Amino acid sequence: MASYRRFRFHARRNRVQSSEARPDGELPLRRLVLCRDCGRDFVALIDALECDDGSRWAVMLRCGACETQRLLLVSTAELDALLNELEWNALTMEADAVHLWRERTADEIEIFVTALERDLIGTDDFGH
């Protein structure tokens, strides 16, 4: 048994990519990040345990939108694809958060400048 963290290290070290060509006859990868119940891509990996000498993984998944939990047996390629997608989603969320913060900060600065220009606030409002 190995945790998915160990798998993750292994995948990075060996540059395992989900985009690798699939041998003929294999089923296409399931997109595990999509919730089977609500259809949204809010599924997070709770835990993963190695099975069948590392060829398959038992994963516990949880949808952040509808809170449905699923226990699935997935291939190594599917787990790798899920981890890649979760990493991408995290990066996208971080970028969105920075963008939102910049917009909000710009709004606050504009309000502050307008208040200064209209003498609604002055030096007396600061310090002491």
Ligand SMILES: [Zn+2]
């Ligand atoms: Zn859901």
